[in-house]
Amino acid sequence: xxxxxxxxxxxxxxxxxxxxxxxxxxxxxxxxxxxxxxxxxxxxxxxxxxxxxxxxxxxxxxxxxxxxxxxxxxxxxxxxxxxxxxxxxxxxxxxxxxxxxxxxxxxxxxxxxxxxxxxxxxxxxxxxxxxxxxxxxxxxxxxxxxxxxxxxxxxxxxxxxxxxxxxxxxxxxxxxxxxxxxxxxxxxxxxxxxxxxxxxxxxxxxxxxxxxxxxxxxxxxxxxxxxxxxxxxxxxxxxxxxxxxxxxxxxxxxxxxxxxxxxxxxxxxxxxxxxxxxxxxxxxxxxxxxxxxxxxxxxxxxxxxxxxxxxxxxxxxxxxxxxxxxx
Amino acid sequence: xxxxxxxxxxxxxxxxxxxxxxxxxxxxxxxxxxxxxxxxxxxxxxxxxxxxxxxxxxxxxxxxxxxxxxxxxxxxxxxxxxxxxxxxxxxxxxxxxxxxxxxxxxxxxxxxxxxxxxxxxxxxxxxxxxxxxxxxxxxxxxxxxxxxxxxxxxxxxxxxxxxxxxxxxxxxxxxxxxxxxxxxxxxxxxxxxxxxxxxxxxxxxxxxxxxxxxxxxxxxxxxxxxxxxxxxxxxxxxxxxxxxxxxxxxxxxxxxxxxxxxxxxxxxxxxxxxxxxxxxxxxxxxxxxxxxxxxxxxxxxxxxxxxxxxxxxxxxxxxxxxxxxxxxxxxxxxxxxxxxxxxxxxxxxxxxxxxxxxxxxxxxxxxxxx
Ligand SMILES: Cc1ncc(C[n+]2csc(CCOP(=O)(O)OP(=O)(O)O)c2C)c(N)n1
Numbered sequence: 001x002x003x004x005x006x007x008x009x010x011x012x013x014x015x016x017x018x019x020x021x022x023x024x025x026x027x028x029x030x031x032x033x034x035x036x037x038x039x040x041x042x043x044x045x046x047x048x049x050x051x052x053x054x055x056x057x058x059x060x061x062x063x064x065x066x067x068x069x070x071x072x073x074x075x076x077x078x079x080x081x082x083x084x085x086x087x088x089x090x091x092x093x094x095x096x097x098x099x100x101x102x103x104x105x106x107x108x109x110x111x112x113x114x115x116x117x118x119x120x121x122x123x124x125x126x127x128x129x130x131x132x133x134x135x136x137x138x139x140x141x142x143x144x145x146x147x148x149x150x151x152x153x154x155x156x157x158x159x160x161x162x163x164x165x166x167x168x169x170x171x172x173x174x175x176x177x178x179x180x181x182x183x184x185x186x187x188x189x190x191x192x193x194x195x196x197x198x199x200x201x202x203x204x205x206x207x208x209x210x211x212x213x214x215x216x217x218x219x220x221x222x223x224x225x226x227x228x229x230x231x232x233x234x235x236x237x238x239x240x241x242x243x244x245x246x247x248x249x250x251x252x253x254x255x256x257x258x259x260x261x262x263x264x265x266x267x268x269x270x271x272x273x274x275x276x277x278x279x280x281x282x283x284x285x286x287x288x289x290x291x292x293x294x295x296x297x298x299x300x301x302x303x304x305x306x307x308x309x310x311x312x313x314x315x316x317x318x319x320x321x322x323x324x325x326x327x
Numbered sequence: 328x329x330x331x332x333x334x335x336x337x338x339x340x341x342x343x344x345x346x347x348x349x350x351x352x353x354x355x356x357x358x359x360x361x362x363x364x365x366x367x368x369x370x371x372x373x374x375x376x377x378x379x380x381x382x383x384x385x386x387x388x389x390x391x392x393x394x395x396x397x398x399x400x401x402x403x404x405x406x407x408x409x410x411x412x413x414x415x416x417x418x419x420x421x422x423x424x425x426x427x428x429x430x431x432x433x434x435x436x437x438x439x440x441x442x443x444x445x446x447x448x449x450x451x452x453x454x455x456x457x458x459x460x461x462x463x464x465x466x467x468x469x470x471x472x473x474x475x476x477x478x479x480x481x482x483x484x485x486x487x488x489x490x491x492x493x494x495x496x497x498x499x500x501x502x503x504x505x506x507x508x509x510x511x512x513x514x515x516x517x518x519x520x521x522x523x524x525x526x527x528x529x530x531x532x533x534x535x536x537x538x539x540x541x542x543x544x545x546x547x548x549x550x551x552x553x554x555x556x557x558x559x560x561x562x563x564x565x566x567x568x569x570x571x572x573x574x575x576x577x578x579x580x581x582x583x584x585x586x587x588x589x590x591x592x593x594x595x596x597x598x599x600x601x602x603x604x605x606x607x608x609x610x611x612x613x614x615x616x617x618x619x620x621x622x623x624x625x626x627x628x629x630x631x632x633x634x635x636x637x638x639x640x641x642x643x644x645x646x647x648x649x650x651x652x653x654x655x656x657x658x659x660x661x662x663x664x665x666x667x668x669x670x671x672x673x674x675x676x677x678x679x680x681x682x683x684x685x686x687x688x689x690x691x692x693x694x695x696x697x
Contacts, residue, residue, distance in 0.1 A: 143673065166675075195677065
């Protein structure tokens with residue numbers, strides 16, 4: 001059995017079920033209680049579970065993440081909501097110096113089973129610093145895991161896995177997709193393993209790697225190219241950004257011989273570079289063309305009046321496909 | 328008697344020093360009633376532990392000079408603060424020390440040889456004994472304070488009678504995390520003890536340049552939590568204050584901010600030269616002669632006939648032997664295998680770490696260095 005849910009509803013359902021399933025689960029964040037979250041992802045949970053389980057914290061990201069580290073050390077299962085990804089910076093120190101390192105520093109004696117959820121990415125016409133996609137910061141930090149779902153079904157399954165993971169997980173929710181579409185989501189608490197990418201569309205001419213909201217662009221471009229030129233693109237949703245699912249990446253390249261990476265994060269040192277590197281290491285001889293990246297530019301995400309020009313568009317992705325296949 | 332116009336007062340409070348809680352004067356007189364709360368055996372325990380730690384601290388500095396341990400952060404002069412606070416805790420309480428609080432950690436149950444291992448930069452130097460909750464020393468300033476709020480918060484939720492104590496210095500009170508921790512602790516009334524050892528300096532910066540507040544304890548008012556300023560070189564005062572904070576926490580009265588006014592005679596670390604920024608000799612001499620935590624208790628114990636020269640000599644001999652035994656254990660401890668760097672990054676090793684580990688392993692085998 002299932003229901004048609006938006007990604008936001010799927011996330012709320014996952015949170016609800018986890019709170020109901022295990023007393024140790026707590027949700028902490030700014031405006032997540034009475035207000036139900038600025039995007040309403042925690043709607044109804046405060047009423048259902050009370051102020052001690054769904055906690056409206058002071059406005060202090062370091063305090064939130066730092067105290068959640070302590071809660072996790074002492075047996076709780078905190079889920080932190082950071083209101084927008086760019087506001088994680090005051091708590092960045094806690095993440096990289098403590099959450100990520102606690103297990104290492106104590107040689108496995110103390111772990112930090114912590115989930116940090118945050119909306120990220122552009123395309124919502126947000127004000128300054130509401131549209132960043134800086135997943136690289138976290139994917140560069142040993143000890144953290146980074147997850148970014150692209151649809152309601154995955155969002156629920158991955159979030160439940162994130163909470164059951166013994167290590168800290170940064171759960172990046174593509175803001176643009178929160179209410180973009182609905183999809184059948186099973187009622188039960190199912191899990192999608194962290195660390196596994198998904199081939200969302202089979203193809204033979206080129207592989208597009210994408211995640212988060214860029215998956216839609218990738219699929220749309222692949223469809224248009226097929227209609228226009230008859231080329232069949234394989235589309236891979238990475239889902240977990242750190243550690244990456246190398247096997248799926250490499251297998252797909254062995255099959256298609258061409259790759260295009262689409263991400264809205266800045267190009268330089270973006271995850272695309274890492275994927276190219278993996279392919280270079282593992283499947284260079286299968287390549288028929290240089291790997292291309294279609295990404296956000298190396299500029300701060302611009303004001304929303306022109307953010308569409310920053311973001312990879314279906315046309316830019318199409319162009320990338322054409323250049324790669326006709327190399 | 329204490330001289331007036333001593334040099335360190337300025338660094339502590341830019342002028343007149345406000346009242347602080349004191350029980351035992353530098354001359355070894357008890358000036359507050361202690362109502363039988365501190366009996367003879369506890370007094371002797373306090374004294375011996377301080378002596379042990381001083382011996383350990385001096386030994387560590389020597390070991391650093393001999394190149395047997397790495398850079399070391401000394402605490403001599405702060406023994407009353409570290410021993411007094413740690414002795415007031417129960418075994419199950421959570422402790423979040425800084426790089427200077429290995430004294431407190433040892434008193435709370437950390438094994439001496441582990442502390443040596445830590446300063447020898449051994450991976451296993453931060454492991455605490457089974458069942459203890461002593462976290463690794465925090466190197467980034469003030470960050471551990473919020474963790475102590477979290478563990479205490481969880482204790483409260485679970486209905487466990489444990490407190491969490493966070494150690495920090497005066498410099499830490501300028502960091503955002505100090506304020507976030509106090510604020511959270513106040514809002515959630517967590518059983519957290521914020522224990523500041525105000526030794527007057529954050530490396531080279533004296534407290535008067537660190538903050539415009541006269542004291543650190545007064546900050547408690549801003550968060551509506553309990554704040555106390557105490558003579559950090561008076562172990563009775565420190566112990567009583569922390570004990571009271573523990574009791575308040577158990578009664579559900581929430582956090583306490585304690586400012587223990589103290590001074591460390593030595594450098595910030597063995598890599599630092601304090602003569603550049605303060606009159607090191609003059610200040611240290613002043614504190615040694617007028618305020619030393621060990622001398623002051625020894626005066627009292629001698630007067631009461633609880634302690635004498637012979638006992639002191641015997642104790643020192645035993646402590647030296649104990650410390651040497653731990654040092655031997657640490658020096659004989661198996662060296663970290665380079666491959667250990669890949670362990671415990673995650674609960675389960677992922678593919679990239681497995682491969683990188685194998686890569687290093689092959690390099691090591693080829694080089695014959697393993
Ligand atoms: C976040 C951060 N900034 C800077 C440093 C470098 N640093 C190490 S110790 C120290 C001074 C700390 O002074 P205080 O808190 O008073 O403690 P004390 O060393 O005097 O015990 C500084 C600046 C650090 N460790 N962490």
